[in-house]
Amino acid sequence: MNERRWFRRLVPVHADEEGRPIEDRLVVAAKAGDAASFEALVRRHMDRMYGVARLMLRDPDLAEDAVQQAFVRAWRDIGSLREPSRFESWLHTLVVRACYDEARRNRRWQADVRVLAPVAELTGHDQAPDDRDVIERGFRMLSPEHRMVLVLHFYLDLSAGEIGQRLGVPAGTARSRLHYALAALRAAIEADERGTQRRAGGTA
Amino acid sequence: MNEPERYDDPALARRVRAWVKDAAPTTAPERLVYAVMDEVERERPRPRGMLGPIRLGTLMQYVALTVVIAIGVAAGTLATRQNPSGASPVPSGPTASPTGQRPSPVPAPPSLATIGRYDISRDPGPSAIGINGSSLWVGTPDGSIVELDAATGGQVASVSVGFEPTTIAPAGGLLWVGSSGKDLTWVDPVSREVGTISGAGGIYVLPWSGSLLVSRREEFLEVDPSTRRIVGSFPIPGHVASEPGLVVGDELWAGAGARIVRVALPSGTVLGTMPVTASALVAAGDGILAIDAGVLLRVSTSSGPLDAPITILDGLPQPYGVAIAGDRLWVTGPAEGRGGEVVEVDLTAGVVASLTPVGRGTRAIAVVDRSVWVAVDTGALLRLSAGT
Numbered sequence: 001m002n003e004r005r006w007f008r009r010l011v012p013v014h015a016d017e018e019g020r021p022i023e024d025r026l027v028v029a030a031k032a033g034d035a036a037s038f039e040a041l042v043r044r045h046m047d048r049m050y051g052v053a054r055l056m057l058r059d060p061d062l063a064e065d066a067v068q069q070a071f072v073r074a075w076r077d078i079g080s081l082r083e084p085s086r087f088e089s090w091l092h093t094l095v096v097r098a099c100y101d102e103a104r105r106n107r108r109w110q111a112d113v114r115v116l117a118p119v120a121e122l123t124g125h126d127q128a129p130d131d132r133d134v135i136e137r138g139f140r141m142l143s144p145e146h147r148m149v150l151v152l153h154f155y156l157d158l159s160a161g162e163i164g165q166r167l168g169v170p171a172g173t174a175r176s177r178l179h180y181a182l183a184a185l186r187a188a189i190e191a192d193e194r195g196t197q198r199r200a201g202g203t204a
Numbered sequence: 205m206n207e208p209e210r211y212d213d214p215a216l217a218r219r220v221r222a223w224v225k226d227a228a229p230t231t232a233p234e235r236l237v238y239a240v241m242d243e244v245e246r247e248r249p250r251p252r253g254m255l256g257p258i259r260l261g262t263l264m265q266y267v268a269l270t271v272v273i274a275i276g277v278a279a280g281t282l283a284t285r286q287n288p289s290g291a292s293p294v295p296s297g298p299t300a301s302p303t304g305q306r307p308s309p310v311p312a313p314p315s316l317a318t319i320g321r322y323d324i325s326r327d328p329g330p331s332a333i334g335i336n337g338s339s340l341w342v343g344t345p346d347g348s349i350v351e352l353d354a355a356t357g358g359q360v361a362s363v364s365v366g367f368e369p370t371t372i373a374p375a376g377g378l379l380w381v382g383s384s385g386k387d388l389t390w391v392d393p394v395s396r397e398v399g400t401i402s403g404a405g406g407i408y409v410l411p412w413s414g415s416l417l418v419s420r421r422e423e424f425l426e427v428d429p430s431t432r433r434i435v436g437s438f439p440i441p442g443h444v445a446s447e448p449g450l451v452v453g454d455e456l457w458a459g460a461g462a463r464i465v466r467v468a469l470p471s472g473t474v475l476g477t478m479p480v481t482a483s484a485l486v487a488a489g490d491g492i493l494a495i496d497a498g499v500l501l502r503v504s505t506s507s508g509p510l511d512a513p514i515t516i517l518d519g520l521p522q523p524y525g526v527a528i529a530g531d532r533l534w535v536t537g538p539a540e541g542r543g544g545e546v547v548e549v550d551l552t553a554g555v556v557a558s559l560t561p562v563g564r565g566t567r568a569i570a571v572v573d574r575s576v577w578v579a580v581d582t583g584a585l586l587r588l589s590a591g592t
Contacts, residue, residue: 022480022481022496022497022499023462023481023497025497026497035241035244035245037497038241038244039237039241039244040497040498040522042237042240042241043237043483043522044481044483044497046232046236046237047229047230047231047232047444047446048444048461049232050229050231050232050233050236051228051229051232051444054228054229055224055227055228064233064236064239067232067236067240068236068239068240068243071240072240072243072244072247075240075243075244075247076247088462131219131222131223132223132226132227135219135220135223136223136227139223150220150224151224154217154220154221154224155224155228157441157442179212182211182212182213182216182217182220183212185216185220186213186216189216
């Protein structure tokens with residue numbers, strides 16, 4: 001257990017120009033082995049990283065495993081992070097890798113293609129339930145790479161350049177992957193809709 | 205988004221964005237943080253006394269280390285002979301003072317006396333405390349809210365809501381119960397009637413000018429408590445439901461990742477952002493305070509927001525609960541992994557007025573008159589004397 005970082009009354013100081021001095025300080029302390037600072041970093045980023053994993057893997061258990069692996073990896077390797085200000089983007093990369101690993105280890109999701117999320121989880125006020133089901137089904141049919149690029153772009157609001165950094169590919173490749181992911185989703189949705197129409201026609 | 209993307213099918217992009225917003229979880233399970241930190245604790249270097257049986261290889265390492273130390277001592281003795289003053293040619297480490305002594309420790313602040321203990325629920329303890337007149341309403345992990353008389357601590361009633369509350373806020377004669385679920389629940393404190401507003405759920409519920417603002421991903425929903433309907437939404441880019449929000453006058457301040465966003469109400473215009481990762485936001489008498497990684501910051505004064513935050517105090521616990529009473533700020537939560545505590549900050553002097561350990565973990569706090577009520581993870585509600 002660490003010794004208490006005792007209360008210090010601070011003279012008024014301004015945040016530095018980068019605007020994230022506290023996160024940088026936490027990263028520096030975590031690099032020095034301070035688990036409490038690392039826990040503060042975990043708490044800061046956990047919700048978003050869990051959101052990435054849940055959306056990408058579409059399974060709460062797999063998502064928890066992936067996020068746990070990513071954060072533990074971050075603790076092990078934080079000494080190799082040279083610039084504290086790059087902690088968040090580095091963490092994104094670790095979560096992406098952990099999600100890919102989980103996806104590869106668990107091929108269940110290929111069998112999950114036709115499983116719908118419970119309607120109770122999907123209720124909202126700004127999108128019709130049918131449309132959410134359609135997107136959900138289409139998303140489940142995408143490859144892990146296509147899912148991830150959509151999640152990074154639409155959930156974390158990352159640009160193609162930023163996605164490229166996280167995935168270790170050039171910005172142009174990331175942009176192309178985003179384009180093909182949307183195209184694949186559109187194709188999956190259209191295929192699903194044709195199937196629905198056929199089923200509806202068959203039962204009429 | 206940093207750089208606009210052009211989509212072949214903008215309508216599909218809009219549909220995907222809306223689906224992502226709806227399908228993403230609001231918060232991660234707390235157990236996930238514990239699981240990560242358990243793993244981290246296991247991997248931390250152990251003290252020497254905890255090493256296992258000494259193997260031959262380890263023994264050889266000790267022998268080699270002893271030889272190295274002996275050589276070092278001999279070299280040091282030689283250097284001392286060459287430098288009779290005995291002054292070390294190497295500067296002192298960062299923790300040593302110029303005199304070579306560590307700075308004297310700051311005396312610990314006093315603790316508050318526990319004047320009552322009320323068993324409310326099972327582990328991990330009550331999750332939210334709301335104040336309604338002379339009553340305390342306490343949320344429990346088994347899905348109910350319990351009414352206590354704030355004067356005596358006696359239990360008055362218990363109403364089942366079916367989920368673990370995250371906020372209990374009075375407005376429009378009703379109690380509004382926040383959660384991580386999809387629906388917003390209200391409870392009539394007199395008739396004990398319970399109802400829900402479908403699709404309006406959120407972690408935090410903030411009363412504002414006769415309405416309620418409900419914290420959700422990327423937005424605060426506006427709910428009319430009289431008609432019990434959703435009447436609007438204020439978009440907050442980057443906000444997730446578990447990040448704090450605060451209404452002061454006709455302004456909403458909300459955490460959004462590494463920024464605090466300031467929004468004018470009711471127009472919804474974003475007035476500005478501030479580079480602070482707020483884990484708590486509190487309105488103090490002369491401005492707004494935020495807590496970021498144990499540091500208490502002033503982010504606005506009575507004359508308006510600051511260009512950059514001013515740091516006041518360092519070393520606060522993770523703020524699982526905050527309360528304000530006069531010039532005193534009360535913060536409760538785990539402090540650097542050492543268990544729960546209640547810290548009282550004298551905002552006028554900018555110092556810690558009291559520090560009270562309250563067991564392994566705490567989850568919520570409220571201050572009524574001269575009593576501080578703290579929910580602890582054994583399932584109890586502690587009543588501390590706030591003194592003078």
